Amino acid sequence: MTAPGNGETAAPVPAGEATAVLRVGTRGSALAMTQTGQAAEAVRAAGDLAYRLEVIRTEGDVATGSLASLGGTGVFAAALRHALVDGRVDLAVHSLKDLPTAPHPGLAIGAVPVREDPRDALCARDGLSLGCLPSGARIGTGSPRRAAQLLATRPDLVMVDIRGNVPTRLARVAGLDPDGPGDLDAVVLASSGLRRLGLQEKITEYLDPAVVLPAPGQGALALEVRAELLLADPDLAAQASGAYSEVPHDVRPPSRDGQDRLDARLLKALARVNHTESRWAVTAERALLARLEAGCAAPVGTLATVEDGLLVLRVAVASPDGRKVMRRTEASDELSSEAARELGRRVGDGLLADGAAALAGLA
Numbered sequence: 001m002t003a004p005g006n007g008e009t010a011a012p013v014p015a016g017e018a019t020a021v022l023r024v025g026t027r028g029s030a031l032a033m034t035q036t037g038q039a040a041e042a043v044r045a046a047g048d049l050a051y052r053l054e055v056i057r058t059e060g061d062v063a064t065g066s067l068a069s070l071g072g073t074g075v076f077a078a079a080l081r082h083a084l085v086d087g088r089v090d091l092a093v094h095s096l097k098d099l100p101t102a103p104h105p106g107l108a109i110g111a112v113p114v115r116e117d118p119r120d121a122l123c124a125r126d127g128l129s130l131g132c133l134p135s136g137a138r139i140g141t142g143s144p145r146r147a148a149q150l151l152a153t154r155p156d157l158v159m160v161d162i163r164g165n166v167p168t169r170l171a172r173v174a175g176l177d178p179d180g181p182g183d184l185d186a187v188v189l190a191s192s193g194l195r196r197l198g199l200q201e202k203i204t205e206y207l208d209p210a211v212v213l214p215a216p217g218q219g220a221l222a223l224e225v226r227a228e229l230l231l232a233d234p235d236l237a238a239q240a241s242g243a244y245s246e247v248p249h250d251v252r253p254p255s256r257d258g259q260d261r262l263d264a265r266l267l268k269a270l271a272r273v274n275h276t277e278s279r280w281a282v283t284a285e286r287a288l289l290a291r292l293e294a295g296c297a298a299p300v301g302t303l304a305t306v307e308d309g310l311l312v313l314r315v316a317v318a319s320p321d322g323r324k325v326m327r328r329t330e331a332s333d334e335l336s337s338e339a340a341r342e343l344g345r346r347v348g349d350g351l352l353a354d355g356a357a358a359l360a361g362l363a
């Protein structure tokens with residue numbers, strides 16, 4: 001890492017030249033606003049930058065043609081990416097688990113900040129834990145991954161498909177919200193989202209990854225930028241999985257006054273905010289997901305961690321009813337982005353050879 005005052009950012013600057021304000025794109029939900037605000041603060045502090053948040057409305061109000069070309073998954077991410085490509089924002093903050101694994105031309109993940117707790121959380125009535133819920137208890141989740149793994153350990157529970165933002169889901173639990181429907185015994189949500197919203201007191205149990213593995217990338221944020229920015233930092237570029245080298249010419253928005261100075265500071269900030277261990281972990285998880293060609297709706301849970309100098313990748317691929325689960329744990333003793341991708345691909349290939357696609361209803 002370059003020490004402050006060293007290197008290229010110290011190059012002479014014409015007197016009076018300003019640094020452009022960093023425009024940070026975010027979705028408008030309370031969770032998105034909170035986590036984007038936290039990430040933007042970290043970037044501001046690390047890069048000595050002024051920023052402002054730009055709320056990007058999703059789906060409907062963005063031109064349909066370019067949205068369609070982004071594909072079916074990732075509707076949450078699509079509008080933000082569009083704003084980045086167009087040069088309306090300089091940085092987009094995503095929940096990594098909502099970001100499609102396919103690289104978007106001209107864009108790259110510039111940094112993954114230190115990951116929040118990746119575990120799923122049970123929010124149950126009367127402080128109940130998973131083991132204490134009565135037979136027939138109704139559990140709200142819209143996630144086939146969560147439903148399948150919960151049924152694998154408690155086949156006597158009833159899964160209820162629910163949608164909506166975090167407070168809406170919590171209001172479905174009996175006794176949690178006096179004005180809510182309270183028609184469920186519990187819901188399962190990402191603990192990271194609850195903690196970021198200050199709702200962690202609603203959690204009655206952090207689900208052990210040995211029982212319920214989280215979604216790939218859960219708890220981590222992706223700071224996405226136009227890929228050409230990373231060309232000046234080979235280390236960050238290498239972590240960004242190769243997509244950085246193919247920058248289409250139409251992904252070069254007109255420069256503003258002070259854009260060059262902004263770019264230099266942003267790059268420095270990204271290098272500082274990036275957390276290498278978190279990055280290796282999510283890189284392995286996403287390489288696995290990509291190899292399985294599984295989307296966020298697939299009954300696939302995975303979690304990578306760095307333990308005693310090893311990158312350990314755990315995976316569960318379940319049948320949607322949870323009756324059958326394939327579990328794998330493999331490790332890499334090399335710690336690098338490429339080794340992380342290789343680990344994810346290797347575990348994915350092994351699972352496919354053992355019939356994971358048919359089991360999970362993929363492809």
Ligand SMILES: NCc1[nH]cc(CCC(=O)O)c1CC(=O)O
Pocket residue numbers: 095096097098188189190191192193217218219220
């Ligand atoms: N699918 C929705 C979603 N996308 C990101 C989060 C927050 C968790 C995170 O930071 O990964 C959530 C809510 C949830 O799953 O409970």
